């Protein structure tokens with residue numbers, strides 16, 4: 001089945017899913033859409049985020065993808081588990097991340113960090129409670145994390161200040177698992193891990209969604225043959241040059257595919 005896997009996010013965060021997909025499924029083509037002209041989604045209303053997410057999904061469908069991953073914590077939280085496509089497999093990052101967190105926790109004390117819209121929705125907490133009714137969950141919005149990542153402040157004094165500011169109340173609650181509920185946050189994983197301590201397991205939703213997708217595609221017999229070499233095709237709604245430059249910290253190297261401008265509205 002030589003159709004690509006479609007992945008979208010408000011900007012760069014979903015590249016954490018692309019990186020994991022490239023490692024897990026090297027024979028697959030990936031079509032990525034980053035809505036860089038309209039980022040951030042994380043402080044917008046539910047109506048606006050869902051309108052954008054439907055447009056992003058339709059753009060990927062127009063490319064005839066075989067599966068869609070909404071690699072955005074905000075979209076995944078606001079759709080609340082409701083798929084945006086019904087004719088092909090679809091997943092957000094919420095359920096895969098929550099399943100991984102519930103499997104990892106020993107004390108059933110779980111922290112969730114995310115964008116303001118994600119935390120206000122309470123979706124991560126509800127999904128955890130569906131699996132672990134007795135779990136204790138503490139959520140915290142971290143509005144400065146996305147601008148820090150987008151501007152390259154992933155270590156040093158400024159990043160340390162905001163990590164302490166946002167994570168102190170969570171650390172005080174002795175959680176043993178922390179869901180990085182926004183796909184931008186794994187870029188801050190080192191500094192977050194240092195602050196929380198090595199006993200706290202950090203869950204990256206983008207990576208978990210990639211694992212989830214690979215199992216879904218395998219079980220539906222939709223994977224490419226092993227002789228095919230997978231390629232990446234990136235589309236963005238704002239400057240391709242800026243995207244290429246900023247993608248390096250997410251992919252851990254230069255962009256591995258073509259980048260084109262796309263209009264999705």
Ligand code: DGL
Nearest residue numbers: 010013041042073074183
């Ligand atoms: N990557 C988005 C998420 O996972 C965050 C960026 C945004 O606010 O648009 O929520």
